[in-house]
Amino acid sequence: MKLKAYGRTATIRSALLVGSAAVIVPTSAIAQDAEQEQAAQYDSAEEQAASPDPNIIIVTATKREQTLQEVPVAVSVTTAETIERAQIRDIADLATVVPSLQVSQLQSAFATSYSVRGFGTDGNNIGLEPSVAMFVDGVYRSRAVAQISDLPDIQRVEVLRGPQSTLFGKNASAGVISIVTKRPEFEFSGSVEASYGNYDAKVVKGYVTGPISESIAFSAGAGYNNRDGFLTNGFNGEDVNDRNRWFARGQLLFDNGGPLQARIIADYDKIEERCCGVVNVAPSLETGIITSPLIGGQVNDFRDNPDGDVIFTDVDPLNDIKNYGISGQLDYEFGNVVLTSITSYRETHLSANQDVDFTSASLASGANIGDADIDTFTQELRLSSDFDGPFNFLLGGYYFDETVDTRDQIIYGDDFRTYADLLIRGLTQGTQSVPSLEATLGALNGTDYTGQFFAEGQGFFNAITQDNEAYSVFGNVDFAFTDELVLTLGANYTKDKKQIATDSRSEDVFSGVDLVASGNRAIFAQGLATQVGNILMLGRPASQAEIGAFAAANPAVFGQVATGVQTFADANDTNPAVNPLLGLTPLQFLPPFQNCPNAVESCSTNDDDWSWNVRLAYEVTPTLNVYASWATGYKAPSFNLSRDSRPVPADFAALQQQGRAVTNLRPGTRFAEAENSEVYEVGIKGNWGLAAANLTVFQQSIDDFQANTFTGSSFVLSNAGKQETFGIEFDGYVRPTDALTFNLAMTYLDAKYDSFVDSPVGDLSGVAVAGVPELAAVFGATYDQEVNDAGDRIILRGDFSYQSQVQVLNGLTNYIVTDPATGERDFTQARAVAQQYTREVNSLNASLTYAMAMGLEVSVWGRNLLDDRYITTIFPSVAQGQSISGYPNQPRTYGVAAKFKF
Numbered sequence: 057m058k059l060k061a062y063g064r065t066a067t068i069r070s071a072l073l074v075g076s077a078a079v080i081v082p083t084s085a086i087a088q089d090a091e092q093e094q095a096a097q098y099d100s101a102e103e104q105a106a107s108p109d110p111n112i113i114i115v116t117a118t119k120r121e122q123t124l125q126e127v128p129v130a131v132s133v134t135t136a137e138t139i140e141r142a143q144i145r146d147i148a149d150l151a152t153v154v155p156s157l158q159v160s161q162l163q164s165a166f167a168t169s170y171s172v173r174g175f176g177t178d179g180n181n182i183g184l185e186p187s188v189a190m191f192v193d194g195v196y197r198s199r200a201v202a203q204i205s206d207l208p209d210i211q212r213v214e215v216l217r218g219p220q221s222t223l224f225g226k227n228a229s230a231g232v233i234s235i236v237t238k239r240p241e242f243e244f245s246g247s248v249e250a251s252y253g254n255y256d257a258k259v260v261k262g263y264v265t266g267p268i269s270e271s272i273a274f275s276a277g278a279g280y281n282n283r284d285g286f287l288t289n290g291f292n293g294e295d296v297n298d299r300n301r302w303f304a305r306g307q308l309l310f311d312n313g314g315p316l317q318a319r320i321i322a323d324y325d326k327i328e329e330r331c332c333g334v335v336n337v338a339p340s341l342e343t344g345i346i347t348s349p350l351i352g353g354q355v356n357d358f359r360d361n362p363d364g365d366v367i368f369t370d371v372d373p374l375n376d377i378k379n380y381g382i383s384g385q386l387d388y389e390f391g392n393v394v395l396t397s398i399t400s401y402r403e404t405h406l407s408a409n410q411d412v413d414f415t416s417a418s419l420a421s422g423a424n425i426g427d428a429d430i431d432t433f434t435q436e437l438r439l440s441s442d443f444d445g446p447f448n449f450l451l452g453g454y455y456f457d458e459t460v461d462t463r464d465q466i467i468y469g470d471d472f473r474t475y476a477d478l479l480i481r482g483l484t485q486g487t488q489s490v491p492s493l494e495a496t497l498g499a500l501n502g503t504d505y506t507g508q509f510f511a512e513g514q515g516f517f518n519a520i521t522q523d524n525e526a527y528s529v530f531g532n533v534d535f536a537f538t539d540e541l542v543l544t545l546g547a548n549y550t551k552d553k554k555q556i557a558t559d560s561r562s563e564d565v566f567s568g569v570d571l572v573a574s575g576n577r578a579i580f581a582q583g584l585a586t587q588v589g590n591i592l593m594l595g596r597p598a599s600q601a602e603i604g605a606f607a608a609a610n611p612a613v614f615g616q617v618a619t620g621v622q623t624f625a626d627a628n629d630t631n632p633a634v635n636p637l638l639g640l641t642p643l644q645f646l647p648p649f650q651n652c653p654n655a656v657e658s659c660s661t662n663d664d665d666w667s668w669n670v671r672l673a674y675e676v677t678p679t680l681n682v683y684a685s686w687a688t689g690y691k692a693p694s695f696n697l698s699r700d701s702r703p704v705p706a707d708f709a710a711l712q713q714q715g716r717a718v719t720n721l722r723p724g725t726r727f728a729e730a731e732n733s734e735v736y737e738v739g740i741k742g743n744w745g746l747a748a749a750n751l752t753v754f755q756q757s758i759d760d761f762q763a764n765t766f767t768g769s770s771f772v773l774s775n776a777g778k779q780e781t782f783g784i785e786f787d788g789y790v791r792p793t794d795a796l797t798f799n800l801a802m803t804y805l806d807a808k809y810d811s812f813v814d815s816p817v818g819d820l821s822g823v824a825v826a827g828v829p830e831l832a833a834v835f836g837a838t839y840d841q842e843v844n845d846a847g848d849r850i851i852l853r854g855d856f857s858y859q860s861q862v863q864v865l866n867g868l869t870n871y872i873v874t875d876p877a878t879g880e881r882d883f884t885q886a887r888a889v890a891q892q893y894t895r896e897v898n899s900l901n902a903s904l905t906y907a908m909a910m911g912l913e914v915s916v917w918g919r920n921l922l923d924d925r926y927i928t929t930i931f932p933s934v935a936q937g938q939s940i941s942g943y944p945n946q947p948r949t950y951g952v953a954a955k956f957k958f
Contacts (some may be wrong), residue, residue: 109727128683172231183697229689253951316711353417418469426464546669700770747790777811817867818883847909
């Protein structure tokens with residue numbers, strides 16, 4: 057299980073909500089007899105689950121029920137059967153069967169991010185809502201962490217590719233992931249299943265549904281997922297990257313065959329895990345200091361541990377996440393018009409702790425997301441028609457209200473002062489140490505700093521609250537010129553307001569010292585002593601007593617000398633060649649925070665936008681459909697809720713001009729402007745029974761894409777000028793026999809930055825977007841054969857997921873070279889070093905199932921059977937110079953499973 061090396065080492069509230077409701081509510085016509093309708097619904101669900109024919113899968117990507125072939129949208133559908141046979145545990149596993157979808161989990165469970173067609177948002181900042189919106193039964197989940205656990209009763213997962221804002225709101229600028237669960241049924245049924253695998257993996261699930269009365273049905277499901285970690289912490293022996301999740305879900309359905317249907321859903325899930333392990337792929341001089349006998353820390357040196365299965369950290373990366381909520385949906389039919397209402401309330405609570413330096417030395421602990429609470433209320437009201445004539449419509453409104461409270465901290469450990477002392481000795485060529493620096497700066501500033509620099513327990517304490525209120529109004533109309541030709545026009549208007557308030561403070565004493573002012577005093581003192589010594593012809597700088605005597609005897613001359621020296625000091629206190637204290641600026645890790653709102657920053661946004669969609673669909677033959685579409689998407693402005701939330705340059709200048717800037721304030725990235733997407737797309741969908749094929753060609757772009765980049769000490773939020781992707785997507789199947797089906801899905805992406813002038817690693821305009829493979833493909837096969845008269849079946853399924861080699865990061869900020877005289881930055885090395893680190897994916901999954909007609913199924917399964925190991929991404933190691941760290945992927949897993957359906 058070697059980690060592969062390439063190059064060097066390893067390679068709404070959203071808007072939804074426009075119509076969020078419809079994503080989950082089948083709106084089939086009410087049959088004359090309620091029991092017949094309920095039976096038909098049950099049969100339809102069973103047919104979808106049992107049949108491998110994608111043409112009969114019902115999807116609601118356009119807020120109405122259509123077959124996969126008919127729907128004129130680029131959508132991938134993963135059925136419950138595929139999820140079961142492939143042992144897909146959560147949304148992260150879904151990427152192995154949907155090549156256009158990429159899922160990454162980095163620093164913590166919270167930092168899960170999704171991208172579609174190469175567009176996605178880094179999840180490691182609670183202020184950022186994903187560009188790929190997540191819905192569960194029509195209810196928007198505003199953060200990825202709100203849906204990363206299992207669901208016991210999935211019917212299907214739809215991945216809608218490209219901007220979907222006209223139907224799904226403000227944060228669907230890149231796509232939508234819609235999870236649809238089974239509706240309660242009026243016939244008693246259910247299932248229980250259990251699985252056991254390597255790493256002592258245990259998964260147990262149960263689901264039951266049935267009638268309470270003639271008009272009320274229920275369903276209930278629960279599950280438990282537990283597994284040892286595939287990494288071991290060499291510091292304390294604990295497992296890391298484990299699984300410990302459980303979940304429960306209940307539903308009630310009212311349906312008496314009349315015009316009113318009602319559905320209530322309540323759910324709860326909890327995660328308590330150690331995530332996520334980090335390996336060191338390129339140690340530095342500073343890493344050597346940490347592992348020296350003076351500190352005695354240990355680091356996973358990837359060169360000595362290519363398996364990547366041992367890490368060293370003195371802080372267990374604990375993740376404690378709770379999600380729960382309730383939603384209610386009402387559908388009322390007025391003839392051929394249906395009124396739909398969806399109301400939801402959800403809460404997410406997160407607590408996390410993380411090693412900051414990813415070594416066993418006690419340097420620092422904390423997390424970018426320490427504790428967070430997210431409370432969300434949504435309300436959607438929608439009116440849709442189902443006329444027999446050439447015109448149909450959908451009109452609605454959506455309201456979203458959310459409060460986010462986040463708190464995080466970084467605290468120095470008992471080894472940090474020693475580590476800083478060694479760094480200072482190196483930066484000053486041995487002329488300074490921590491104690492001598494305390495004395496020097498104390499004398500310059502008239503403050504006693506003894507024992508206060510880099511002391512254990514000092515750190516940064518961040519607390520930010522964000523209130524977000526948004527509403528959308530939307531409309532969608534269909535014009536059928538003929539039975540075969542349909543024009544769809546859609547529009548969405550979204551208004552989004554955000555307000556943040558911060559109460560953050562730095563207790564890092566050294567980071568609060570003004571090295572420019574201190575250097576000014578030092579330059580003045582040294583210059584004055586030198587000048588007076590020259591006047592007195594001492595051949596050396598004058599002492600304080602000599603300066604005092606000279607000033608008393610020659611006040612006019614002394615005044616002129618002092619003025620000249622001060623003028624020189626003022627002109628050179630920001631020049632590193634004159635002010636050597638500036639060389640210590642990189643050690644001011646946690647500078648004071650400019651809280652807001654303040655006299656300059658309102659720390660609020662009030663934004664609105666129109667999104668549009670035009671689609672022309674034509675049925676060439678009953679087995680062949682084509683469509684062309686143009687659509688725009690919108691993602692609202694975002695605030696940076698991390699400790700790097702600093703005033704943007706214009707506000708920074710105003711604060712300085714008014715004398716309101718805190719000490720050592722630097723301009724930063726308090727917020728990012730809204731991003732706007734656009735896509736031109738043509739598609740063809742055919743189904744001929746024994747074979748089917750779907751082909752999509754698109755050109756998609758996002759203006760002002762909200763990029764979140766880790767610099768080694770903090771996250772920088774910025775707007776990329778324009779990110780653009782040309783792509784071709786294909787999926788299809790062929791069934792040479794009734795028992796055998798071959799599947800193929802492929803995605804070609806040419807993703808680049810048209811404009812990203814001010815990226816943290818220089819001008820990336822014209823550069824390929826890192827982490828987006830040019831080619832991704834899934835090759836699959838299913839053999840489903842009846843083996844006896846009793847109806848028992850053998851089901852053999854396999855899929856091979858491939859992603860072409862790709863550079864994982866555009867640049868490493870810890871390799872930026874700054875000219876000390878001019879302050880100009882050279883990004884050449886930062887970009888060149890990053891080019892050495894690439895990733896390629898070759899993942900084979902398979903399962904063999906014996907399914908008995910009486911309902912019992914027994915399976916053996918395996919994921920990543922080739923034990924394909926690689927580094928998913930890299931980042932600058934924290935406070936370790938040019939060291940590089942990375943996240944390893946999951947190794948081979950396998951096991952046995954049993955399921956009983958009744």
